[in-house]
Amino acid sequence: MNNIYDDNLAKLQAQMKKDGIKAYVVPVTDPHQSEYVAPRYSLERMSLCSFKGSDGTLLVTQDHAYIYTDGRYWIEAMDELKGTNTELVRMGDFNVPSIFEFIKTNHLYPLAMDFANVSYTDFKLYKGVGAGEIIDKSYRDLILPKEELPFSKIWKVEQKLLSTTYEQRIDAVIASLKKQGVEGTLISSLDDIAYLTGWRADDIECTPVFLGYMYIGVDGDVKLFIHAQNTPEVLSNTEIYDYDEVWGFLKTIEDKYVLLDPRRTNEKVVSYFKKGFLLASNPSQLQKSIKGDIEIQNTKAPKSLTGAPYLKDKVLSETEAEILFEGDVAAAINGFPKNVNVAVASALASESMNTATVRVKNDPETTRNTHCIRLTNDLMQAQLTISSRPDPANPKSST
Numbered sequence: 432m433n434n435i436y437d438d439n440l441a442k443l444q445a446q447m448k449k450d451g452i453k454a455y456v457v458p459v460t461d462p463h464q465s466e467y468v469a470p471r472y473s474l475e476r477m478s479l480c481s482f483k484g485s486d487g488t489l490l491v492t493q494d495h496a497y498i499y500t501d502g503r504y505w506i507e508a509m510d511e512l513k514g515t516n517t518e519l520v521r522m523g524d525f526n527v528p529s530i531f532e533f534i535k536t537n538h539l540y541p542l543a544m545d546f547a548n549v550s551y552t553d554f555k556l557y558k559g560v561g562a563g564e565i566i567d568k569s570y571r572d573l574i575l576p577k578e579e580l581p582f583s584k585i586w587k588v589e590q591k592l593l594s595t596t597y598e599q600r601i602d603a604v605i606a607s608l609k610k611q612g613v614e615g616t617l618i619s620s621l622d623d624i625a626y627l628t629g630w631r632a633d634d635i636e637c638t639p640v641f642l643g644y645m646y647i648g649v650d651g652d653v654k655l656f657i658h659a660q661n662t663p664e665v666l667s668n669t670e671i672y673d674y675d676e677v678w679g680f681l682k683t684i685e686d687k688y689v690l691l692d693p694r695r696t697n698e699k700v701v702s703y704f705k706k707g708f709l710l711a712s713n714p715s716q717l718q719k720s721i722k723g724d725i726e727i728q729n730t731k732a733p734k735s736l737t738g739a740p741y742l743k744d745k746v747l748s749e750t751e752a753e754i755l756f757e758g759d760v761a762a763a764i765n766g767f768p769k770n771v772n773v774a775v776a777s778a779l780a781s782e783s784m785n786t787a788t789v790r791v792k793n794d795p796e797t798t799r800n801t802h803c804i805r806l807t808n809d810l811m812q813a814q815l816t817i818s819s820r821p822d823p824a825n826p827k828s829s830t
Contacts, residue, residue: 436481437516439574440496443479446573447543448493454539455570456530456557457489462547463619463642464695469581469635472548475571480517482508489517490530492539499530531556538563545569546699551691551710554698567699580674582658583633585641593629597666600627600718601653607714608649614687615648616714620695623715628655630663644677644700646684654680690714728790729771730801735821736793741766749795756791763789773802773817 447455457479461472467485476489480498484507487500496517500508508519521527534542540563546554548569558565590596595603604627608616618624621640625631632641643657653669656677672680681703691701693710701708733747741756756766763771771789801818 434481434515436479439479440491440516443491443570443573444493446570447491450543450568452541452543452566452568453492454534454542455491455568456542456544456549457491458544458548458553459485459487460548460550461642462697462699463621464550464697465621465635465638465640467635467638471578471581474575474578478574480512481515482511482517482519484508488530490533497530497533529556531559535559535561540564541566543568543570545571546702547697549698551693551696551698551701554701555693580642580658581634582642582661582674585630585632585657585661585663587663588629588631590629595718597627597629600629600715601647601668603718604647604714605649605651608647608690611690611709611711612688613649613690613709615646615652615684616690617681617696617700618645618647618692618713618715619697619700620692620713623695623713623719624655626719627715628666632661642674644674646680648687656680692716726788726790726803726805727773728792728803728805729767729773730792730794730797730803731770732797732821733793733795735800736767736770736791739767739770741791747793752792752794752796754790755793756789758789760787760789763791767791773804 443455447453457476459468459473459476461468473485476487477483479491480487480489480496482498482500482504484500484504487498487504487508490497490499497520498508498512498517499520499522501522502524505519505521512519520530520533522529528536534540534557542557542563543566544557546567549557554565604616608614618627621635621638621643624643624645625640627645630641631639633639634641641657641661643655645656646652646654651668653666655666655669655671656674657671659671659673662671681700685703686706687704688706688708689704690709690711691704692713695713733749736742736747736755745755747755756763758766760771770791798820799818800821801816804815804817806813
């Protein structure tokens, strides 16, 4: 018995034969490589395949269809694919080739995909050694009606809830770009744009972001491409354009040497840059961990600190208290691997691994292991102290 999924597949496969396309890739993502997407971007795969899981790539050939998904979804997929012509491929299972290997082994070229919905990282895998022709093409309009982009109302996060200002966040990105020797960056990831602007929206359900691209140049040139009639405030030194104007803008900077995040930037964007580009994480990625000034101090008796790598060849005072170490979390872990578990746990919980300051103090008079966590910002000061008796069998730890 026919079903809507197989009917749509047949329609697609007939057109592929006319166009001379051997295979067509349909991921569930958007031009910003978001983990969760608006329905407008998931409907193509959902219209061709009865599997409704949020993670899975459909590969359509002229006479077959395969859904690639991992072990989280195998049971669901087996149930939902019953009665259809789409075959489940157990991605990650033993002796199961990846979609990239399957395409190459069966020489499914010309291969078509919408370059705007494929990350640069994945595209390089499709285009690896031995690959044939890959074409930028979408068949979405063949099976689905035209649909507007999901622009929702954008709202501003109150400054008192943010650790830095918009200007400080942009300046930090520019400083990072200069350090890496590039002329600018084109940011596609929606969470980074929401962080930098301090704006939120509901373009994706349960994810407070808005569709957009953001260009930041080392000369202070900042351009934001969003639903331009929907801005909550004027951002200093920032020009705002409509979302689709980004493509015309990219033509004007194609000779610039820019930083692009390969996992968060689609192949269509990357293809515009003729001079080359630096592949690296978005500069704002580490900035998002900044929550305010955090200090974590560990105070212990000499016997609880003895043997720490940082203290090699150092004699600890048995009479006076002293600060032995002050530095970041990573250095504290290396120097005191058996003494800073509370500091590490606190830093992880507050996403401050890159910003917290850890101190290790030797106090001969103390009889307890004490961890003091202080948080300071413009709005508040907070302190939490944890004090416990050393374990008699292992003074470096606590009872």
